[in-house]
Amino acid sequence: MKKSIVFFCLVLLSVGLYAEDGSRLWLRAETGQNATVTANKQSATINIAKQELESQWKGAPVQLNIINNKDLQKLGKDGYRITGNKLTGISILATTEQGLLYGAYHLLRLQETRSDAGMLNIAESPKYDLRILNHWDNLNRTVERGYAGYSIWRWDQLPEQISPRYKEYARANASIGINATVLNNVNATPDALTPEFFQKVKVIADELRPYHIKVFLSINFSSPKVLGGLENSDPLNKDVRKWWKDKVKEIYNVIPDFGGFLVKANSEGLPGPQDYGRTHADGANMLAEALKPYKGIVMWRAFVYSPSDQDRAKQAFNEFMPLDGKFNDNVIVQVKNGPIDFQPREPFSPLFGAMQKTPLMPELQITQEYLGHSKQLVYLGTQWKEFFESDTYCKGAGSTVAKTTDGTLFPHKLTAIAGVANIGEDANWTGHHFGQSNWYAFGRLAWNHELSAEQIADEWLKMTFTNDVNFLTPVKEIMMDSWEAMVSYMMPLGLHHLFAWHHHYGPEPWCNPPGARPDWLPSYYHKASTFGIGFDRTTTGSNAVSQYFPPLNEIFNNIETCPENLLLWFHHAPWDHQMRGGRILWDELCYKYLLGVNQARGFQKKWDPIENLIDPERFADVQFKLKVQTRDAIWWKDACLLYFQTFSKRPIPFEMERPIHDLEEMKQIQLNLEHHN
Numbered sequence: 001m002k003k004s005i006v007f008f009c010l011v012l013l014s015v016g017l018y019a020e021d022g023s024r025l026w027l028r029a030e031t032g033q034n035a036t037v038t039a040n041k042q043s044a045t046i047n048i049a050k051q052e053l054e055s056q057w058k059g060a061p062v063q064l065n066i067i068n069n070k071d072l073q074k075l076g077k078d079g080y081r082i083t084g085n086k087l088t089g090i091s092i093l094a095t096t097e098q099g100l101l102y103g104a105y106h107l108l109r110l111q112e113t114r115s116d117a118g119m120l121n122i123a124e125s126p127k128y129d130l131r132i133l134n135h136w137d138n139l140n141r142t143v144e145r146g147y148a149g150y151s152i153w154r155w156d157q158l159p160e161q162i163s164p165r166y167k168e169y170a171r172a173n174a175s176i177g178i179n180a181t182v183l184n185n186v187n188a189t190p191d192a193l194t195p196e197f198f199q200k201v202k203v204i205a206d207e208l209r210p211y212h213i214k215v216f217l218s219i220n221f222s223s224p225k226v227l228g229g230l231e232n233s234d235p236l237n238k239d240v241r242k243w244w245k246d247k248v249k250e251i252y253n254v255i256p257d258f259g260g261f262l263v264k265a266n267s268e269g270l271p272g273p274q275d276y277g278r279t280h281a282d283g284a285n286m287l288a289e290a291l292k293p294y295k296g297i298v299m300w301r302a303f304v305y306s307p308s309d310q311d312r313a314k315q316a317f318n319e320f321m322p323l324d325g326k327f328n329d330n331v332i333v334q335v336k337n338g339p340i341d342f343q344p345r346e347p348f349s350p351l352f353g354a355m356q357k358t359p360l361m362p363e364l365q366i367t368q369e370y371l372g373h374s375k376q377l378v379y380l381g382t383q384w385k386e387f388f389e390s391d392t393y394c395k396g397a398g399s400t401v402a403k404t405t406d407g408t409l410f411p412h413k414l415t416a417i418a419g420v421a422n423i424g425e426d427a428n429w430t431g432h433h434f435g436q437s438n439w440y441a442f443g444r445l446a447w448n449h450e451l452s453a454e455q456i457a458d459e460w461l462k463m464t465f466t467n468d469v470n471f472l473t474p475v476k477e478i479m480m481d482s483w484e485a486m487v488s489y490m491m492p493l494g495l496h497h498l499f500a501w502h503h504h505y506g507p508e509p510w511c512n513p514p515g516a517r518p519d520w521l522p523s524y525y526h527k528a529s530t531f532g533i534g535f536d537r538t539t540t541g542s543n544a545v546s547q548y549f550p551p552l553n554e555i556f557n558n559i560e561t562c563p564e565n566l567l568l569w570f571h572h573a574p575w576d577h578q579m580r581g582g583r584i585l586w587d588e589l590c591y592k593y594l595l596g597v598n599q600a601r602g603f604q605k606k607w608d609p610i611e612n613l614i615d616p617e618r619f620a621d622v623q624f625k626l627k628v629q630t631r632d633a634i635w636w637k638d639a640c641l642l643y644f645q646t647f648s649k650r651p652i653p654f655e656m657e658r659p660i661h662d663l664e665e666m667k668q669i670q671l672n673l674e675h676h677n
């Protein structure tokens with residue numbers, strides 16, 4: 001009797017211990033190893049590196065040494081060397097404490113991915129100096145375009161109460177090399193600059209500091225007027241300039257290693273220097289001057305457009321190119337990967353490569369605003385690799401976007417990259433278990449954009465789930481195909497912005513509510529007519545192609561040479577346009593939508609057989625979401641094809657699956673997803 005109770009308790013305990021909610025992310029190594037680890041210096045950061053290794057490393061003793069020699073200096077302040085062998089002993093060497101921390105996480109990653117055998121001789125340094133997350137978290141804890149619950153920043157409890165999540169967040173970021181974070185939404189309120197708020201920020205900064213993560217804030221350009229009671233917020237007004245200097249001093253008194261400001265100005269209705277007839281450079285330089293004595297920086301966003309006759313895709317380039325070279329040296333211009341807005345597929349923004357006298361930092365979107373929210377499995381490593389490897393031709397062939405921003409082609413003082421975070425209070429942090437892979441991939445690519453998307457997926461799967469090859473092979477295939485599949489069932493061939501305007505999840509190519517801004521409506525982008533479909537950005541259209549360097553401008557301009565995956569981005573093509581594979585455009589469009597749907601179905605087929613290889617909780621969660629993904633892929637296909645068919649007036653090719661919905665039925669769907677949440 002007693003024995004059975006003990007057994008029952010043990011079962012309960014093990015279920016409790018191993019219940020899987022995804023909260024441990026990719027940091028699931030066994031603890032309690034008691035490895036021998038020594039260090040030649042002490043600090044909070046080195047102690048973390050030591051403790052991580054002591055509790056997880058299963059090999060011979062590890063030495064952590066700070067050494068200042070030329071070889072290590074070449075690796076920069078975040079770089080490190082790992083030498084030795086897990087059977088005889090390992091040395092991690094760096095010039096700084098953070099170098100040792102990154103080296104420790106590297107060694108543990110090798111162990112967890114079974115790559116730690118043999119003699120190690122590793123030298124690493126990051127491609128970008130600043131690897132920063134942008135949280136679009138509001139002070140009331142809602143998250144703009146966030147799909148993982150409320151903000152992890154508990155502003156209501158701070159500064160008194162400290163959530164254990166802050167440390168876990170810092171640890172996860174440090175483990176992939178992320179070294180900075182912007183805590184609040186770029187759609188910022190002046191309240192983020194009050195003394196009370198700084199006390200809350202200070203507590204978070206104190207929690208993140210040992211993990212070498214710097215804290216930044218987004219600011220509202222009107223703060224001097226709204227918060228300070230000044231007459232205006234004109235950047236050339238000396239009272240305004242003084243207000244910012246005083247404000248910055250106040251921040252640094254509380255947080256001495258504060259990073260600086262992220263600014264969205266004169267964009268989507270937010271205030272900015274243009275309200276006073278000044279330029280973006282005037283605004284950015286005013287803030288840069290205030291931050292300079294403290295080594296703070298300004299990240300000024302180039303995401304600007306306004307409803308006008310000018311193609312939205314051209315506007316940022318036209319506004320920022322004349323300002324090239326006019327920014328202070330502690331300003332960096334933050335540019336979204338594409339010229340519109342994180343669409344499923346965009347060409348790279350033409351500012352990359354063109355703006356040569358100003359450092360630019362790419363902004364990627366980790367949160368899946370336009371890529372299925374946290375309902376769909378879409379691995380973005382492949383999308384970001386396409387972006388990094390795109391050739392701008394600014395200095396001849398091979399001038400990739402990566403090289404224009406990482407200091408290779410233009411040696412600026414600052415190099416940086418930002419990712420819009422997908423993190424929230426959900427137990428699994430990102431809403432979808434596979435959303436974690438995008439957070440992970442952002443960190444790894446920010447460290448080294450030359451890693452392949454496949455290697456990153458492989459690492460993440462091994463650390464997050466299992467090293468079992470029967471799991472890894474099919475699931476890696478799902479991840480590697482997932483982005484392109486989603487492009488196919490949502491917006492193939494360069495189509496973009498076909499979303500319902502308020503929630504950006506489902507299809508509404510017909511969307512046209514009274515009084516809406518034209519440049520927020522799908523018809524502005526797809527321009528479907530009885531003649532054809534697509535946005536004419538050629539020399540005879542909006543001429544956006546001219547913003548790219550030769551020969552790319554000519555390649556994009558010519559319908560015969562334009563890559564077919566961007567055809568309808570650059571061309572308004574007739575429905576019977578002959579595609580390279582032999583089909584006419586309409587048939588190809590039908591084929592692509594169906595291909596995407598079939599791939600989504602394939603993901604379900606690949607997922608189900610791995611049931612016994614991982615825990616039942618995460619298996620079932622992902623299985624359920626893959627069902628939703630396939631269902632919604634069919635919704636996208638039917639809605640778009642039935643709608644575009646009203647223009648093409650052609651049949652769905654007879655050998656292809658027929659729509660299972662009616663257009664009117666599709667138009668009735670109203671998702672109850674909050675705008676901006």
Ligand code: GCV
Nearest residue numbers: 136144145186187264303341
């Ligand atoms: C933070 C898009 C999003 C907005 C976002 C904006 C931006 O328009 O829909 O929610 O606002 O981009 O990047 O500033």
